[in-house]
Amino acid sequence: MKYIALVLLALAAVPASAERVKDLASVSGVRGNQLVGYGLVVGLDGTGDQTSQAPFTIQSIRNMLAKFGVTIPANVNPQLKNVAAVTVYADLPAFAKPGQTIDVTVNSIGNATSLRGGSLLMTPLRGIDGEVYGIAQGSLVVSGFGAAGKDGSRIAVNTPSSGRVPNGASVERAVPTNFATEPFIVLNLNTPDFTTASRLTDGINNIFGADTARAMDAVSVRVQAPIDASQRIAYLSALEAIEIEPGDAPARVIVNSRTGTVVIGSAVRVKPAAVAHGSLSVTITERNDVSQPNALSNGETVVTPRSDIKVDQPEARMFVFNAGVNLDEIVRAVNQVGAAPGDLVAILEALKEAGALRAELIVI
Template sequence: MRAGLFRRTLAVLAAAAIGLTSLVPATAAPARIKDIVDVEGIRDNQLVGYGLVVGLNGTGDSLNNSPFTRQSLTAMLERMGVNTRGETLRTANVAAVMVTANLPPFATQGTRIDVSVSAMGDASSLRGGTLLVTPLLGADGDAYAIAQGSVLINGFSAEGQAASVVSGVPTTGLVSSGGLVEREIGFTLGAQHSVRLSLKNPDLTTSRRIAMAINDLIGLPVAIPSDPANVRLSLPSGFNGNIVDLLTDIEQLVIQTDQVARVVINENSGIIVIGRDVRVSSVAIAHANLTITVAENPTVVQPEPFSFGETAIEDRTRIDVTEDGTQLAVVPESISLQQLVDGLNALGISPRDLIAILQAIKASGALQAEIEVI
């Protein structure tokens, strides 16, 4: 199929797909393939390095408490031709830091990237400091970038003789465009004859729908769903273009995504997120509020006249326990998320109590969903 004819066919099919969206059940959420998959080979790579920040205004590491800073400073000065071994160093203007960055996909030599700087020792602030040349290493131990530049921080700290104030985290900062890529990662996407599309939210139904949409567009079985998380895409024979052209053509296709019914609970904050497809069978719930009140009412006891006694404080504690009476409340079988929420809200309970109720409903077998606690 020629490229020009293929583009016109794409436009016609895309228009037809927009018209067919009204026929798809409303329970599915439409999304572009571009937004729900990651393409094999298009990914960041994490880099890390160890370096020194200099030029601090007395807020750096104390060399007695941070021996790694003293050793690094001594080694750096030796490379500069200054011998300080055996000497006592008392500077507080240097801080040892860890430097991290993400190497973008297909970054070429000379590309600038942002790097993050975090103090390792007891430095109180990195404000005004300059990061010295620091190699950034990949997982294989090779250096892929070099970082250097002025450290920008958002936090600040100030202190006096009797008080201090700290805002944000002054021991972490950013060197904007401070990383310089020195080594490229060898991967040529255009030379590939097949790639793997990895779903960001793995699901069998969504994986199959992606493959069907691509095959309908191309007219050939070029996409095969291998598992819930991956779809294998092959370059069709007779296609006038490479794999990049094919990815460009299919990434705008709209797919009706699906997902497993799930309830996500954060017990620390009391946040509950209920998925769209969560259903509950008819169930009766009883919820009682237990209140315990402890009141301390110390009283002063005076000695008898002419007894030469001392005034004393007598502790008096009052404990009240009350339990609100309650009756069984029925949460009817729900066929929609709104009905489920209305039924649970009718109980008049707090989010933290709702967490325990949802877990109890799940244990009874009345909740048709997974519960994930984070």
């Protein structure tokens, strides 16, 4: 309780732009784990795998039935249309205990057209170490659907070959962790920043005492913590409630070359520069003219090509960036000349090459 009281007293003078440690950093070692498995979805309405093109589905059926004492002759190739081979994956949360349930996602790996109406048979979910950490089974929830005609026409909404099973897997094994065995905990910043790491260290030391926290690098801050598990949980709760002011983001201009989206950070500045913006539009129209001779001239009808070329060059407009121009002024100046996203990218690239753009230009 004393930790929480100290934090509440310290928060009274926190600036409005401060953020909680919970939103800025995560505890090292407290993380989820990915699980994956291979299974079968049955009960489909003729939309399963075409077994002639997905032999692994038949092999899985043979192996499953053999475990129940059912043997399929080797010369018999069942043509099943209500079974689909699928991959199943899930995220195992940190500190998940045996008996708890988690959601699973199911995706077809064969040529099944839809998993709607199907049920996932018992599927072991394994971690990267090969151990089974969960068992999945249940009815699928599929948001998409598809329909096909005999002439080959087909329509699909969303993705009918993928679905989810809410609470479809039970946890069978807990992931071992050293959360309560070390005399300290490590907070990892979500965004590496030396300023934020320094302020986080100072914020913790101001509340819990000097040398409680020590910055290791731009990401990690090591904090002394109680050994007792219950005290450590209360201690972490108090740590997560501390609010600090993170460091300013670096000056960056992000350009998405596929969508034309341009994002300019608030820290972007421009040195004095003059920019002229104009565009040249050339339109070429091709057409054929028919020459028809007089009926008494014994001439021949001929087709002659004709090209019309039109050049449109609107008057270029120039605008000036003064020293220390901020984001609002940049956007206002560009909008005044009616620059499209592609033109804006060209202007920013030219400013960068001229050394007038004080920002990192990133194209994704």
